[in-house]
Structure formats: structure tokens, C-alpha cells
Amino acid sequence: MQTALKILIIVLWATDPSVVSSQTNEGTEFRFGFMHHFDPGLNDMVAMITSKYNTSGVVSMPGYNWQQTFTVGANAVTIIHLPSNAENTASEIKEAKGVLVTSQLPVSVYLHQFHSMRSEATVVLPVSSLGTEYYAMTFSGYQESGQVFPSEFLLVGVEDGTEVEVTVSDDTKGGKTAGETFTVSLNAGDTYQVQSLGGSSGDLTGSHVVGNKKFNVFAGCRWTQVPQGCNYRDNLLEQMYPVATWGRQFVTAPFAHMPYDLFRILAAEDGTEVSVQGASGTQQYTLQAGEYVQYQRSEPTFISASQPVAVVQYLIGSACSGYPVGDPSMVFLNSVEQIRDTVTMYNSAFEAITENYLTIITKTADVPLTIFDGQPLPNYGATIETAGPNGEFSLATLKVNAGAHTVISQGCGVIATAYGYGNVESYAYGGGASFKPLTAESLIPEGGCLNDTLFFDTQLPEPRYSFFWDLGDGATSTEAAFSHVHTGLGAYQVTLFLTDNCLDLHDTLSRELLITLRQAAAVSGDPELCAGGTVHLGVTDLPGARFEWTGPGGFFSNEQFPVLPDAQPDQSGAYSVIGIISGCATFPATATVTVHPTPQPDLGADFLICPDELGDTLPALFPGDYAVYSWQDNSHLPVFTVQEGGLYRVQVTDEHGCTAADSLTVREVCPTRYYIPNAFSPNDDGENDYFEVYGRDIISLHLSVYDRWGNHLFGSSDVNARWDGTFRGKPVNPGVYTWVARIEGYRKDGAVFRKVESGSVTVVR
Secondary structure, eight states, X not given: OOOOOSOOOOOOOOOOHHHHTTSSSOEEEEEEOBOOOSSTTTSEEEEEEEOSSOEXXXXXXGGGTEEEEEEEOTTOEEEEEOOGGGBOOOSSOEEOOOEEEEEEEEEEEEEEEEETTEEEEEEEOOGGGOEEEEEOOOOOOEEETTEEEOEEEEEXXXXXXXXXXXXXXXXXXXXXXXXXXXXXXXXXXXXXXXXXXXXXXXXXXXXXXXXXXXXXXXXXXXXEOSSTTOSOOEEEEEEOOOGGGOEEEEEEOOOTTOSOEEEEEEESSTTEEEEEEETTXXXXXXXXXXXXXEEEEOSOEEEEEEEXXXXXXXXXXXXXXXXXXXXXXXEEOOOGGGOBSEEEEEEOOTTTEEEEEEEEEEEGGGGGGEEETTEEGGGGOOOEEEESTTSOEEEEEEEEOSEEEEEEESSSOEEEEEEEEETTEEEEEEOOOOOOOOOHHHHSOOEEETTOEEEEEOOOOTTTEEEEEEOSSSOEEOOSEEEEEOOSSEEEEEEEEEEETTTTEEEEEEEEEEEEOOOBXXXXXXXXEETTOOEEOEEOOOTTEEEEEXXXXXXXXXXXXXXXXXXXXXXXXXXXXEEEETTEEOBOEEEEEEEEOOOOOOOOSOEEEOGGGOTTOOOEEOOOSOSEEEETTSOOOSOEEOOSOEEEEEEEEOTTSOEEEEEEEEEEOOOOEEEOOXXXXXXXXXXXXXXXXXXXXXXXXXXXXXXXXXOEEEEEOOTTOEEOSEETTEEOOSEEEEEEEEEEEEOTTSOEEEEEEEEEEEEOO
């Protein structure tokens, strides 16, 4: 059988991590989020991380300053629990709830969200496998006791400055109407959830999202029944696949013990012809872009389409299945073009899952070459069924224990799906798959410079694939990777005839390769600036060129006029740029940027002065050696002499014109001094008529006087308090009296002290 193959996905034969990470759901960087669950704030959210390698990494929520390191062994699983604020609960509100996973070597990541008989799981695609165009595959929502549990999808930002155009297929909680298009701006780690307005009448399937940069999309439902009218409900959560990775051929396997399964097929192009072939007959559909068909089937089927499609399989509720365990779940099916050589799955026991299953799909001829947990697949005694026009695919459903399981193909590859049933709950997710679309643009260089060596590399393994290259200048090749020199200027039509020998699929990829003369680029830039300023770089316009800048500290930009705000001295250096025109790079051009450090004037710490003690030596302020000084009184001498208290400020300018300022406060404070006499004569002769504390710079004072029996004769909190030798308006008798003074004042260093003095004073008449 032959068919056009515009999108090809790679089987992994290589063991080099650098090859693996770019061609599969394995990767070293992942961005994802969790949607609104039936039990907000209570549900558990876990990331299940597997790998072919012994490796380590970090799971983090940069927007919430949370992170956790992890290690994972080869063909094992590590489970990371996410904090409760990872759940998105609002509709059409941008938040910073994205989760980031980074690892040293490639890993696979799966999510599980569960609580109290509500459970769902999904695979997560790495950043390298994400795209810029998606359609949401959800399910209609549900309404109970006036509360709506909506259909929903979630956008997750991967790169700063991502603009996503969203066209919703139904009315939303945020007031958008069906068919309305709006734009969402996302930075890395941002999340944006969209929920339908209605309950069972709301369904966002077919919503179209397109961005200018890569981003991620998850979709499903907060809580629903499958199919509508079937009692018992569950949440739905599934990774959406980029349109560029959709396929044309699918094998479907029934969920264990189910009387039937529900399917949806969605098209991305108008006039897509779809055929669903099984033992009970063949169904034919014609779909337009964004349109889907829903149907039920109870046996293995083979789906073929004239254009790439998305296929989702739904597990029905246990009220309709007749089986005592299980509930709604959804899984995005992998096309047969996405088969892989090794898949490590994790069958989860969360939340109270009691039965776990794995479905394995492979080429019929490869069944004896398929190894499950170290043993050939036929040794497990599972029933193996066939699908496809000539029975060329086989599928087996295995009941397994909770935990990690590894499937290895020594043939063309395998597809695996993990799922489980519990008491009115379930989960399902697709296993590892290859997601790299192969196009003429990705496999054939756009061009090069005259007499340059061009490299052609499919990164596809032999013998699965075979190749025939027509390089447009009379040369040909049958190699997967090789180099070639085009010796003349002009356009060359390069064609690759590609055959997938495992699936008997053929494709012809063609692209015009342009050979041009190397040009020169000229740059502009700010040669010198002060720290904190903005660097403006630029390169002269070259028609049809794209640009690549490199510079200090790993700087890279593909903008024609890069901007470096808040520049710092460590960004000084040479910034080089090349322009690439149809694959031919210009001669490099360089702009030298010098960022001068900010001056550091230093007037020292705040200090005290006592004007009475200054004498002839006055304090002088000197901020350091600079070209220009400007003091608070507009004087411009290097040194400022302090004569009184106040705020002193200087702005300096260095030899590069960079400015900075410093200030300090000078307080006028003299040490507190006081004297308390031991006698006075209150006889109104104008001399020594009062008893008082004689002093200066006293902050506060409380003075009390007592007689010999302890009777309180006088008291005052006035710093100028004084006793006239009377009690209740009458003179006291001559004799000895006791006093107590509570004094607050300044020490020599300006520190405040509090002291209690006491003594006796003699009244002389």
C-alpha cells in the first residue's frame, strides 16, 4: 500500500541522548500546567518522570518560587508532588502557574491529577516536540445543583513574547461567544485557562489556537459523564498534540471489559476523508477544518485519513459499562507513524486504582520481537488481535500490576497506552511516541554560498528508511546524511524520495535550494554608555535576510535591531552579527560595546557635631576623586566643609560622563551635662532661691522632692522644673529633704541614656 506522507515521525534507534531528545516525547525541558479539578485545592497533582538513563533534574514553578530536585534510574519512575497552587481555577485570566521540568539527560513526563474517586492522567510533550498550532479536544461539561463543571482547555507559555490567537468553538465563562477570535500574550511559565459557559451544552472541542512561538495546550473537562446521560462522572485531562504531528493512520484497541468505547476524530483541513474499518463494518466521514465526528465502536479498528487528523478515545462511565470499576477518561491516540523502539510506562495506583492495564500495538510481523518487562510478548498469554486492511497490525491488552513497565521492540516499533480502573474512577494516557514532523523545510537546506559545503541530514535510521536524493545539479545520493558542493550560482530543485520500509509509506519532499554570493553586513551600536543605560544594536537591512547576533555572556538574538536594557559592565565586549540570505551567511560584522561602571561616591556614615566644641577644625566631606562635583548648595568643589547640622548630598560625574550620588545626615547633638546642688535658700533675695537641675541638652527630666517621712512635696516633668521650697503654698521648715531625678540625655557619641539620680538637699532660711 502506498500513500502520500507529508508528516513523518521517527522511530528511535539511536542511544545518543542528543538524538533522542529531538525526536520523541522524551526531552530535557517540559512546560505544563494543571486544569480546574472537581476538588479545587484538595486534589493531588503529580508529575511521573521516567527515563532510559540514570539522570537527575529539577521540577519548578518559577512564578511561585517553588522547586524540587529529582533523580530517576534507567527504566524506573520518580514521582514529584506539585503544590496546590499549580491548579488553574479561573477562566480567561492569565496566571503564572506553569510548571517547568529540566533534566540532564532525556526523560519522559506524565501527569496524574486525582482526589476522592476522581482521577485522570496524561503524557506531556517536551518543548522540542511542541508546536505553534493546536485544536482543543475536550468533552461536553456537566451541571448539577446549579453548579457548572465546564469543558476547558489550558494554554502554557514556553517562550517570552508569545502571541496566541484563540478562536473558541463555544461560549465561554469570560464572555467570549462561539466563533470569536481573541489574542492572549504569554511569557514563559504563564498559563491561561478557557472554560465553556454552559454545562452539558458547553463543549470547546474544535477551538483553534495559533501562536507566533511554541506553546503547550492541555484540554478536557472539570467533571463530566461519558457519554451524556450515563451516570457516574470524572475529570478529563489530556495533552493536545500540535497539528504538525497529527497522523493519517491509527489502530484503536478497546478498553478492557468495556461494551464499547467512544471516539472523536477531528480534522485540520477542509475536505478530509476519514475511514474507520473494523469487524462490524466500515464508516466513512468527510470533515472540514475544526470539525469532528463522534461515534462508538466495540472492536479493534483501523483508521485512515486523506489528511492528518486527531483521534481521541473516551472510556465510558461504569454505570453504562456493566463493569463494577472504572469511570470516564480520555486518551489522545498516537498514529502508527509514531511507533518507537522503547516505551517506559507507569501504571498508577492513585487514587485507589485497583486494576491496571497496558495496550501494546505493533506490526504483526514484530509480535515475536516485542519484549514486555524482559520477556517476549507472546509468553504472557494475552489475546492478540489484528487490525488493518490486511491484518498488518497487532494489538494486545495486558492486565498488569501498578508500577513501571518497559516495552521494547526489536522490530519496527511499538505504541503503548496505560490505563486503570478504580471505584467509580479511572485514568488513561498514551505512552511514548515520536513527534517530530518531517518536512522539506526541516530536511533540505534553504541554500548556501557559492562553493560552500552543504550538509544534508535526515536523522532517520537505516534500514527502516531508505532514501534517494536528486540534488538538482545532476548529482544524486542514497545516504541518510552526506555533504555536497553546488559549484554554480542559481536555484536548484532538490528532491528527496523517502520510504518508510516498516509501514510501507512513501513520500516525495522537494524544495528550491538557492546558491548565492556571500555579502557583507554593516552594524551600528552604542560604543560607550554608563551602567543602567540601554544598548541599541543594529545591522543594515539586507533584503530577505534573517540575522543571528552573538555576544558576551552567551548573548544571542535573531532580531535585526537588538536592545539590551539596563546594561551592566559584564555585558561589555564584541557583538557579532551575520545575515543569512537563503542559507548563505554574510561575512561577520562586529560592534564593540563598552559599559562603564556606575561611580561609587562615598560620603561615609551619618555623624554628629556639637557646635560648641567644633573650634577651628570643621568636618570635611570628600566623596572620592571624580571629574565633576555638584553639592546640595550648587557648589562644585571636591570637598564640602560642614558647619552645621543638616542633609548633605553630592552628585559626581566621572571621566566617562557617568553620574551617581550619595548623601548623609549630620545632627547637631552635644553631650548632656547637669549639676544638682545640695542646698538652697528660698528667701526671695534673688540668690539661690530655687532647687533645680542645672544642665544643658537634657532631653527629658522628672524631678521629685520628699520629706524625711517620705511625703511627696514636689514633682514636675518640665526640663526647667524647680522647687521654691513650699508645700501646698506654705514654706517648708529648714532642714534636709530627699530628691529623685529621672534624666534622659545624650552621651558623647549621640546615644541616648536614661539615668535615675537621687540625693538630699538642705533648705536654709
